[in-house]
Structures are given as structure tokens and as C-alpha cells.
Amino acid sequence: xxxxxxxxxxxxxxxxxxxxxxxxxxxxxxxxxxxxxxxxxxxxxxxxxxxxxxxxxxxxxxxxxxxxxxxxxxxxxxxxxxxxxxxxxxxxxxxxxxxxxxxxxxxxxxxxxxxxxxxxxxxxxxxxxxxxxxxxxxxxxxxxxxxxxxxxxxxxxxxxxxxxxxxxxxxxxxxxxxxxxxxxxxxxxxxxxxxxxxxxxxxxxxxxxxxxxxxxxxxxxxxxxxxxxxxxxxxxxxxxx
Numbered sequence: 001x002x003x004x005x006x007x008x009x010x011x012x013x014x015x016x017x018x019x020x021x022x023x024x025x026x027x028x029x030x031x032x033x034x035x036x037x038x039x040x041x042x043x044x045x046x047x048x049x050x051x052x053x054x055x056x057x058x059x060x061x062x063x064x065x066x067x068x069x070x071x072x073x074x075x076x077x078x079x080x081x082x083x084x085x086x087x088x089x090x091x092x093x094x095x096x097x098x099x100x101x102x103x104x105x106x107x108x109x110x111x112x113x114x115x116x117x118x119x120x121x122x123x124x125x126x127x128x129x130x131x132x133x134x135x136x137x138x139x140x141x142x143x144x145x146x147x148x149x150x151x152x153x154x155x156x157x158x159x160x161x162x163x164x165x166x167x168x169x170x171x172x173x174x175x176x177x178x179x180x181x182x183x184x185x186x187x188x189x190x191x192x193x194x195x196x197x198x199x200x201x202x203x204x205x206x207x208x209x210x211x212x213x214x215x216x217x218x219x220x221x222x223x224x225x226x227x228x229x230x231x232x233x234x235x236x237x238x239x240x241x
Contacts, residue, residue, distance in 0.1 A: 001203040002030055003093050003172050003224050004120045011036050013065060015088035018112065020077055021095030025051030028070070031091070032058060035065040039087075041075040048072050077105040082112045089118040094224065096155075097123050097146045103158070110162050110231065119164060119229045126151045128177040128223050136184035152225045164229040171222025175202060175214050180223070 004027055011017060013035030019028040020041055028040035028051055040051045052072040058064055075081055077092075078101060090109050096102045109119060124132075129149045132139045140146040156166055179199060183192045202210045 001173070002026060003122045003226060004091055005170070005172075005226070006030050006034060008168060008170075009089070009091075009118065009120050009228060011089060014067065016086065018082070018087045018090045020075075020080075020090055020092045020109065021098075022051050022072075023047050023094075025054055027091045027093055029054060029058065032064045032068055032070055035068045036089075037068065038070040039073060039082075040070065041073040041080070043074065043076055045074050048074050077108060080108045080112055084111055085114045085117075086112050087117060088114055089120075091120045093120070093122040094124070096121065097148055097150065098144060100147055102148070106158060106162055110164070110234075113231045115231055117231045118167075119159075119231070120226065121155070121159065121229070122172070122224045122226045123150045123155060125171060125222055125225045128180070128221065132180050132184050135181060139180075139184050150225075152227065155225075156227060159227070159229055163232050163234045165232040166227060166229050168228040170226050171218045171224065172226055173214070173223040174217035174221035175199060175210070176223040177221045 011031050011034045015036050016039070017031045017036040018039045018041060019025070019031065022028050022040040022042045024047060025040050028038050032038045032055060038055070040048065040055065042048050042051070055070045055072070059070070073081060077095065077099060090113055092105075092109060096105060099105050113119060124146070126149055129146070133149065152169065160166065176199065179192065179195045182195055186192055201207065202214070
């Protein structure tokens with residue numbers, strides 16, 4: 001299930017897109033389907049390998065337009081192995097909350113984007129995430145887990161301090177919030193497993209009733225906040241305290 005709305009993001013055929021912290025590759029796959037020249041990058045070699053295998057299968061099955069390309073890279077968001085102004089657009093979805101030096105990661109995204117390039121950032125929304133933290137230490141204290149909870153206003157300020165210009169914002173994945181609250185309270189018991197099956201149905205089958213319900217609930221319960229930006233004139237460099 002996509003967190004970034006690609007119609008709103010405006011990915012175009014032939015443009016170079018970086019999916020930074022790609023994980024399994026869901027956003028890279030959609031950009032590839034739309035004809036972008038995709039780079040799927042992550043610090044986890046196993047995730048990169050899985051994303052590569054799926055992208056290769058998509059290419060073989062001709063699920064992307066002729067001329068679209070993909071590459072993958074094992075990459076650290078704090079020191080990206082790419083040149084300055086190399087990408088037309090960057091997606092960094094559910095990543096910044098895992099990085100202690102998120103300011104450095106923001107600087108690197110700024111560096112590799114072309115002037116006027118587009119950025120889509122998603123992080124867990126403040127109040128659903130605070131409930132998860134309150135209900136369960138295990139939810140966030142595991143190695144590589146979430147190290148902070150963002151307010152959307154704070155994240156916007158940090159991005160704008162570098163020189164990004166906000167162009168839009170919305171919330172996503174409302175039906176995921178109750179699932180994580182339930183799992184924080186009771187773990188992997190049958191109610192949370194039953195709820196997970198509902199989410200799988202939403203992702204795989206996309207029944208219209210569930211899709212519409214989530215759309216209606218997103219402003220209130222959305223688990224993720226999605227911010228769209230473009231690279232404007234440099235406004236200085238924000239650094240983590």
C-alpha cells in the first residue's frame with residue numbers, strides 16, 4: 001500500500017527518482033510503473049535484494065513503459081553515494097524517524113535533488129504515534145526502531161530551514177492506527193491477527209467500502225503524515241541539536 005499519492009507527487013516518465021530507505025520497494029515499484037528511471041536505495045542489503053528481484057520481474061513482465069530503467073544501491077542516508085543535483089524527485093517514506101541524525105539526512109536529500117526538484121516525506125503522525133509509545137516500550141525501543149515522534153509543524157520547519165518549499169500535505173493509513181494500538185496492548189493475539197487480515201484485504205483486494213472508509217477517516221486517524229515539497233533557493237542548513 002502506497003503512502004505517497006503519486007498523482008499528487010507528479011512523477012513523469014523519464015525523470016530520475018530516488019526511493020531512499022526503500023524497504024521492500026513499494027514506492028520504487030509504482031514509480032517504475034509510471035516510467036521513471038528509479039534508484040531504490042536502503043541500508044539493509046536484504047531489502048535491497050528483494051526490491052531488485054521484484055523490479056527485475058516487473059521489467060521482464062513488461063509492467064513498466066519502454067525506456068524506464070531501475071538500479072538499486074545499498075546506501076546510508078547520511079552519506080549518499082550520488083552526485084549533487086542528480087535526481088528530479090526523491091521519496092523518503094517512514095525513514096526519518098529511524099535516523100538519530102535526521103538533519104544530516106535532510107541535508108543529503110537536498111544535495112542530491114536538482115533545483116526545483118520534488119520531495120515527498122512521510123513519517124508517523126504525532127498523536128497516533130504518541131499513543132503507541134505510551135502503550136508499549138517494545139514498539140519503539142528495539143534496535144533500529146523509532147527514535148523520535150514528529151509534529152508535522154516541526155518537520156515542516158526543519159525542511160523549510162534548508163530551503164524546501166511545502167506544496168501540499170495529507171494524512172494516510174487511518175485503519176492502521178487502531179491495529180497498532182491493539183497490537184501494543186495485546187501483542188500477536190487473535191484480535192490483532194484478525195485485524196491484520198482486514199488490513200491485508202485492504203491492501204491486496206482494495207474493496208471500495210474499506211477504501212472509502214479509510215479516505216473518510218484519514219484526516220482524523222491517519223497513521224502517517226505526508227508532506228510534498230520542492231527544492232527552492234538555499235535557506236541555510238538545519239542541524240540536529
